[in-house]
Amino acid sequence: MIKLTIDNKLVEVPEGTTILDAAKQIGVEIPTLCYMHLGDMGIEHKPGGCRICVVEVEGRRNLAPSCNSKCAEGMVVNTHNMRVLNARKTVMELMLSDHPFDCLVCAKSGNCDLQSIAIKLGVRELHYKGEQSTYKVDYSPSIIRDMDKCIMCRRCETMCNDIQTVGALSAVNRGFESVVAPAFEMDLEKSTCTYCGQCVAVCPTGALTEKDHTNQLIRDLADPKKTVVVQTAPAVRAALGEEFGMEPGTLVTGKMVSALRQLGFNSVFDTDFAADLTIMEEGTELLDRLKKHLEGDKDVKLPILTSCCPAWVNFFEHHFPDMKDIPSTARSPQQMFGPIAKNYLAKQMGINREDMIVVSIMPCLAKKYECQRDEFKVDGDPDVNYSISTRELANLIKQANMDFLGLPEDEFDNPMGESTGAGVIFGTTGGVIEAAARTAYEVYTGKTLKTVDFKALRGMEGIRSATVDFDGLPINIGIAHGLGNARKLLEDIRDGKSQYHAIEIMACPGGCIGGGGQPLHHGDSSILKKRAAALYREDEGKAIRKSHENPYIIKLYEEFLGKPCSELSHKLLHTHYFD
Ligand code: HC1
Numbered sequence: 001m002i003k004l005t006i007d008n009k010l011v012e013v014p015e016g017t018t019i020l021d022a023a024k025q026i027g028v029e030i031p032t033l034c035y036m037h038l039g040d041m042g043i044e045h046k047p048g049g050c051r052i053c054v055v056e057v058e059g060r061r062n063l064a065p066s067c068n069s070k071c072a073e074g075m076v077v078n079t080h081n082m083r084v085l086n087a088r089k090t091v092m093e094l095m096l097s098d099h100p101f102d103c104l105v106c107a108k109s110g111n112c113d114l115q116s117i118a119i120k121l122g123v124r125e126l127h128y129k130g131e132q133s134t135y136k137v138d139y140s141p142s143i144i145r146d147m148d149k150c151i152m153c154r155r156c157e158t159m160c161n162d163i164q165t166v167g168a169l170s171a172v173n174r175g176f177e178s179v180v181a182p183a184f185e186m187d188l189e190k191s192t193c194t195y196c197g198q199c200v201a202v203c204p205t206g207a208l209t210e211k212d213h214t215n216q217l218i219r220d221l222a223d224p225k226k227t228v229v230v231q232t233a234p235a236v237r238a239a240l241g242e243e244f245g246m247e248p249g250t251l252v253t254g255k256m257v258s259a260l261r262q263l264g265f266n267s268v269f270d271t272d273f274a275a276d277l278t279i280m281e282e283g284t285e286l287l288d289r290l291k292k293h294l295e296g297d298k299d300v301k302l303p304i305l306t307s308c309c310p311a312w313v314n315f316f317e318h319h320f321p322d323m324k325d326i327p328s329t330a331r332s333p334q335q336m337f338g339p340i341a342k343n344y345l346a347k348q349m350g351i352n353r354e355d356m357i358v359v360s361i362m363p364c365l366a367k368k369y370e371c372q373r374d375e376f377k378v379d380g381d382p383d384v385n386y387s388i389s390t391r392e393l394a395n396l397i398k399q400a401n402m403d404f405l406g407l408p409e410d411e412f413d414n415p416m417g418e419s420t421g422a423g424v425i426f427g428t429t430g431g432v433i434e435a436a437a438r439t440a441y442e443v444y445t446g447k448t449l450k451t452v453d454f455k456a457l458r459g460m461e462g463i464r465s466a467t468v469d470f471d472g473l474p475i476n477i478g479i480a481h482g483l484g485n486a487r488k489l490l491e492d493i494r495d496g497k498s499q500y501h502a503i504e505i506m507a508c509p510g511g512c513i514g515g516g517g518q519p520l521h522h523g524d525s526s527i528l529k530k531r532a533a534a535l536y537r538e539d540e541g542k543a544i545r546k547s548h549e550n551p552y553i554i555k556l557y558e559e560f561l562g563k564p565c566s567e568l569s570h571k572l573l574h575t576h577y578f579d
C-alpha cells in the first residue's frame with residue numbers, strides 16, 4: 001500500500017493506483033473527458049490526451065494528467081488550486097477554439113460532457129482564435145459523424161476496436177488534421193461498421209450521434225390521413241424511466257404505453273409479441289436442423305445462431321461471409337412485426353398497406369438501418385418505416401411536456417400487444433435462447449416443463465455456456481454478447497472446435513438492455529444488471545411464459561400463417577444474408 005495526500009487528506013491505496021482513482025476513493029471529483037472506465041468489461045481507456053484532468057503534484061514542474069499518473073509514496077497532490085483551475089480553463093478554451101458554436105441546435109446539447117465541463121469551469125470568453133476544422137458531415141442510416149465536434153478522446157476507437165473488434169474507426173492523419181475515421185476517411189456506410197452504436201454511447205460530444213427520426217415521427221403523427229402504429233422493444237421499458245430520474249431497473253411498461261397513446265399513435269403494440277413469433281419460427285428451424293443432424297444428415301449445419309440482432313447480422317456479413325448459412329433465417333422480431341402489421345392487421349383495420357406507418361421504439365441504433373434494408377421492403381415501402389431510440393422517445397416525451405412520472409399505467413392494444421414472459425426476456429443477454437429453450441423443450445419432448453427458468457443461461461459473463469437436458473438429449477448452448485466475444489465463438493466454429501447446438505449472439509454488451517440507443521450507462525455494469533433483473537421480474541409476473549402458449553400467436557397461425565415455417569411464414573418472416 002502507498003500513502004499520499006490529496007487536497008490535504010491522507011489516502012492509502014494499492015501500488016499502481018492512479019491519482020484519479022485515489023481521489024475518487026476520498027470523494028474528490030476530478031473532471032475527465034477522454035478517460036473512460038468500462039466496469040466489468042475490463043476496459044480502462046486513459047490516453048491522458050485531453051489534459052482536462054490535470055492536477056498539481058508538489059515538487060514536479062509540470063501539471064500531471066491524473067488519469068494516467070500513478071500515485072507514489074509521500075506524494076502531495078492538489079486537485080483544485082488556482083494554478084490547476086487556470087490550466088483546465090486554458091485547456092478547455094483551446095479545445096473550444098476548434099469547436100463549432102451550434103450548442104443551441106446540437107443533438108448532444110444538455111447531454112454533452114464538453115459542454116457541461118465548460119459550464120462547470122465557468123468559461124465565458126475565448127482567448128484563442130485559430131483555424132477551425134471543416135469536415136464533411138457523414139450521414140449513415142443509423143449514425144451521424146460530425147468530426148468538427150471531435151475532440152480526439154478516442155473513446156469510440158477503443159469501443160469499436162477493443163470491445164467490438166470491428167475496427168471501423170481509428171485515428172488518421174497527424175497534428176491539426178488528425179481525426180477518428182474509417183479507413184481512407186470513407187463514409188461509415190461504406191466501412192465495416194455494424195451500426196451497433198457503442199461508439200455513439202461513449203462519445204462525450206456531438207461528434208457521433210444517432211440519426212434522429214423524431215421530426216419525421218412528429219410529422220406522421222400530425223397527419224390525419226396516416227394510421228401510425230408503434231411497437232416497443234423489450235429493453236426499452238427497463239431503461240426509459242432513467243431519463244426521468246427513476247432508478248435503473250424501474251419497469252415503466254404501463255407509463256410508456258400511456259405516453260405513446262397520448263403522443264397520438266393509433267395503436268400501441270409490443271415487439272415482445274413478435275419475439276414470441278420469432279421463437280415459433282426460429283425454434284421450429286432449430287428442431288428441424290437438430291432432427292436432421294441426429295439422423296446423420298451431413299448437409300445440416302449446427303450450431304444454429306440467433307439472428308435477431310441487426311448489428312450482429314452486419315458483423316457476420318462483413319467478417320464471416322463464409323458462414324452465412326449458419327444463422328437462423330428467421331427475421332428479427334422488429335422485422336416480423338412489420339409484415340404482420342401491414343398484411344394481417346391492416347386488413348383487420350380496413351386500411352391499405354401504404355396508409356399504415358409502422359414505427360418501432362428500440363434500444364438500438366442498428367435497427368434504424370435494419371428498417372431500410374431492401375429485403376424488408378415491398379415495392380419500396382418498408383415493412384417497418386423507421387425506428388426511434390429509447391433516448392429519442394424520452395426527448396419527445398419531454399418536448400411534449402408530459403409529466404411522465406404522473407402518467408397512468410396503460411395496457412397495450414391487441415392483437416399484437418399480447419406477449420409472454422419469453423418475449424420479454426429477449427431484451428437481455430441469454431434471454432432469446434432461454435425463450436427458445438422453453439418452447440423447443442416442450443415441442444421436442446411433448447412434456448410440460450417443471451420450471452421455465454433456465455437460470456444456467458443467465459448472467460453477464462461475456463461468453464457463457466450451459467447444457468440443457470431435452471429429456472435425455474443434451475443440448476449444448478453458447479451465449480456471447482459484445483462482438484469481440486461473438487468473434488471468439490465464430491472462430492471456434494470455423495476451426496471445427498465448437499461443440500454447441502445453438503448459440504445466441506447479441507452485439508451490445510448486456511444485450512439490448514445495453515444498446516447504443518439506451519440512456520447512457522457509462523459502462524456501469526450494475527445498471528445493466530438492474531435492467532436485466534427488471535425484465536426477469538416482468539417475465540415472472542406474466543400469466544403465460546412460453547411463446548407457443550400466446551393465444552394471439554396461436555390465432556395468428558390459425559387465421560393467417562398456417563404453421564411455423566409454412567410457405568407464407570417463409571415469405572413474410574424469414575430472410576437471407578449477403579456478402
Ligand atoms: Fe432487441 Fe429484439 S431483443 S433485438 O435486443 O430480438 O433492439 O429490446 O427489439 O427485433 O424483441 C433490440 C430489444 C428487440 C428485435 C426483440
Ligand code: SF4
Pocket residue numbers: 143156159160164166167168169192193194195196197198199200
Ligand atoms: Fe464501430 Fe459500432 Fe461505432 Fe460502427 S457503430 S463505428 S461498429 S462501435
